[in-house]
Amino acid sequence: MSIRRVALALAAPVCAFAFSIGLSSLVLMAFGTNPMDAWTEMLSYGTRLETFVETGNRATPLYLAGIAVAIGFRMNLFNIGVEGQYVLAALLAASAGAAVDLPPILHVILIMVVAMTVGSAFAGIAGYLKVSRGVHEVISTIMLNAVALAAVGFLLRSWLLDKNDTTLNMMTPEIPPSGQFPHLNSLVETFTREITRGRQLWGFMLVALAVGVLFYAFLNRTRAGFDLRATGLNPFAAEASGVDPAATVVRTMLLSGAVAGLIGLPEVLGQAHRYDLGFTRGLGFTGIAVALVGRNHPGGIAVAALLFGWLDSSAPILDVVGDAPREIVSILQGVVVLAAVVAYEVVNRIRRVAEARDAATAMQHPTETTDRSVS
Amino acid sequence: MQLLRSSIVLRWMLAALGVVITLSICQELARPTTTDLISTGTAEATLRRAVPILLAGLGGIWAERAGVVNIGLEGMMVLGTWFGAWGALEFGPWWGLVIGVTGGALGGLLHAVATVGFGVDHIVSGVAVNILAPAMARFLSGEVFAERSGGGITQSPRVDSVGNLDLPFLSGGDLLGWGTPDLLSWFVDKNWLLISDIAAVLSGITNSLSWASLIALTLIPLSVFILWRTPFGLRIRASGEHPVAADSLGVSVYQMKFIAVVVSGALAGFGGAFIAIEQTGVYREGQVQGRGFIGLATVIFGNWQPVGALLGSLLFGFADALQLRDRTAVHALLLLVGAALVALALRALMRGKHSSAAILVCASAAVLWWYAATEEVAGELPPITPHLVTLLVLVFATSRLRMPAANGLRYRRGQE
Incomplete structure (x- = not known):
């Protein structure tokens, strides 16, 4: 029984990935490229140490984004607004970090607290509107995304610009070294060779890992996490057993927003040390994809984030070698998402049917372990 | 009274x-x-900016009347822009519109297969479509547009529009080769309080009206008629109100939902093609700019009624046009x-x-x-x-x- 469960759980993502590879290969063949060349090229470039470092750097924000989305998903709450929440949070946190002068660790903590508060507060609007006015969170978060991005443009342009900046690149002042997050190169290099090409493994990865562990512990070891899961599985049963649905919605949105606030920090604290126009956007939407592929499970999301991160960091080689356009990887990612959600649904149905069948056989052929055989 | x-x-x-x-x-x-x-110019720009939002809104209404939430409208519009521009480049603007509509319908089909066929959550599938569609557009641009002059991975060469129409007499359009007088402009030039303003709005609507806009506007009464005045429309709406009851009366609910979602995608694709062919004359990455989401907003704003979606889109088109002008x-x-x-x-x-x-x-x-x-x-x-x-x-x-x-x-x- 449990072996079948595990096999089914693994079958879905594996099938989805295989299907996506197959479909992308067909697309490549349709445009006259040999898919095998492209995939081998990506594999050989993608297994170098520098690409792994890049993979880690890309996976870290994706992981946080996936967790932020998954917190909502676990109770059927769709926080589509992660995108707006994290960009706004990154801008304000970077500005706050540059404005103050604090001892090293405190400084970083302050920046993180600001980011989490901003993300949380912005997500909280959607949660509040849902419980107080019945506004569906999908619509409100989509609308608030646009509002957040407009606010970012306005704030950066009019109030938060670096006054001493002579270039025309719009950016906030630099965060002093005490507020920067150290990188992990020396840690990695003790096990491997030296990391070249100026690549640095962002230390924020550890924070992301901690968030993942906390998420797991929260869901499985706390009352609030239990309420959240119960509401997601059956809101009526949860309410009947004493869960306050309104409070759970608001709490979940606040939590999701808090994690969303952290998404931009690996880049801000680890590399740019400021918010500028080059800041990576769109992670909120990719985060949704990562959460979907990872089935909202902290472990699954990690695998999905690493997969997406690896695909992103090994794709550029395709342009260099010229075997295939690197955009094929975006198609691959898009297909993976769709294939994965369909595969999970199918597996779910197979499981339900199998369980119903097992129950039926158990009813028909009562064994000595059941009470029925005694009576 | x-x-x-x-x-x-x-x-x-x-x-x-x-x-x-x-x-x-x-x-x-x-x-x-x-x-x-x-002014005439503002009225004209408002209509032009409103049409894609209106089409997305109509698309949303079709899907949601059948009970399927379609937040993939945005992605379907993206498909519409790409396929529209490609079709216009390859076969001319009219075919561009047709191919854009087809591209959007393909997106709708994907959403229908996932939500209706496999029973995937509507929001989840919509998000997946929104992720897949821009990736497809980018890939296809790299393969198709990049090798043409003026084109690139994020942009197509310029495409022609389907052409405009001036109404005879009202806006000085030709009638059987005879240039009719432009009555509305005459009123506008008089600068009479209110009368000239009304004339300006009417002139803006009737003057150089894109044929594609005209088609889009006729889709409103058409949607109302089909959804509220035909047995087919009743079946679609029944599938969105109470599918179990509809099924018990012999309505093929899956089929109705499928059709509605594909039509929804086709309308969104039309909206996308309109942006590429009529509004900007080029496919450019990211040019949909969340209009699919705004269209979704007009669905709610307009209380799931086509005329309501028109009002919403006009309001948003007006804000857009003013800011542009x-x-x-x-x-x-x-x-x-x-x-x-x-x-x-x-x-x-x-x-x-x-x-x-x-x-x-x-x-x-x-x-x-x-x-x-x-x-x-x-x-x-x-x-x-x-x-x-x-x-x-x-x-x-x-x-x-x-x-x-x-x-x-x-x-x-x-x-x-």
Whole structure:
């Protein structure tokens, strides 16, 4: 029984990935490229140490984004607004970090607290509107995304610009070294060779890992996490057993927003040390994809984030070698998402049917372990 | 009064007249800083900007009337822009529209297969479509547009539009080779208070009206007719209101939902193709700019009614057009918002809602003070007016909105 469960759980993502590879290969063949060349090229470039470092750097924000989305998903709450929440949070946190002068660790903590508060507060609007006015969170978060991005443009342009900046690149002042997050190169290099090409493994990865562990512990070891899961599985049963649905919605949105606030920090604290126009956007939407592929499970999301991160960091080689356009990887990612959600649904149905069948056989052929055989 | 109640058309015309009068008054107050608040050019631009939003909105209505939430509209519009531009480049603008519609319909088909066929959550599938569609467009651009002159991975070469139409007599269009007089422009040039303004709006609508806009506008009565006046439409709506009941009466619910979602994608694709072919004359990455989401907003805003979606899209198109043409006009718009708030306050007062009236008066005072104290509105504000208005409508008018009862719910035949 449990072996079948595990096999089914693994079958879905594996099938989805295989299907996506197959479909992308067909697309490549349709445009006259040999898919095998492209995939081998990506594999050989993608297994170098520098690409792994890049993979880690890309996976870290994706992981946080996936967790932020998954917190909502676990109770059927769709926080589509992660995108707006994290960009706004990154801008304000970077500005706050540059404005103050604090001892090293405190400084970083302050920046993180600001980011989490901003993300949380912005997500909280959607949660509040849902419980107080019945506004569906999908619509409100989509609308608030646009509002957040407009606010970012306005704030950066009019109030938060670096006054001493002579270039025309719009950016906030630099965060002093005490507020920067150290990188992990020396840690990695003790096990491997030296990391070249100026690549640095962002230390924020550890924070992301901690968030993942906390998420797991929260869901499985706390009352609030239990309420959240119960509401997601059956809101009526949860309410009947004493869960306050309104409070759970608001709490979940606040939590999701808090994690969303952290998404931009690996880049801000680890590399740019400021918010500028080059800041990576769109992670909120990719985060949704990562959460979907990872089935909202902290472990699954990690695998999905690493997969997406690896695909992103090994794709550029395709342009260099010229075997295939690197955009094929975006198609691959898009297909993976769709294939994965369909595969999970199918597996779910197979499981339900199998369980119903097992129950039926158990009813028909009562064994000595059941009470029925005694009576 | 009796006539007023009986004729919907008359009521709408009176409402439109009211809007024009208010705009006209605001225009007089805001002279000479801006002359664009109500003009032929603004009316024309409003319509052009409203059409893609309208089409997305209609698409949303088709899907949601059948009970399938379609937040993949955005992605389907992206497919529409790419396929529209490619078709226009390859076979000419008319075929471009057709191929754009097909591209959007393919996106709809994907959404239908996932949600109706496999029973995937509607939001999840929509998000997946929104992720996949831009990736496809980018890949295809790299393969197809990059090798052409003027094209690249994010952009297509320029494409022709389907052409415009001037109505004879009203806007000086040709009739059997005879150049008719341009009556509306004559009125506009007279600069008569109000009359010239009405003429300007009408002239803006009838003057160089894109054939594609005309088709889009005829899709409104067509959708109303199909969805509310035919057995087929009844079946679609029944699938969105109570699929189990519909199934028990012999309606093939899966089929209805499938058709509705594919039509939804086709309409969104038309909207995308319109952006690429008529509005900008080029495919450019990211040019949809969330219009699919705004279209979704007009669905709610318009209470799942096509005419409501038209109103929503005109409002958003107007904000868009003003900001494009004249930034100072946007500032004058604050005056309009202030006036609207005063009107709402009066209405609340007449209905005896004193606290709401007080809040509205305060809000209108704040907006009018904002108008008086500043010279220009921050450029970031106008593009997000649709989003803010939608939020406000949702917050204050939820009780008056009624969506299809089974909207967004997973339906499996034989399961309650």
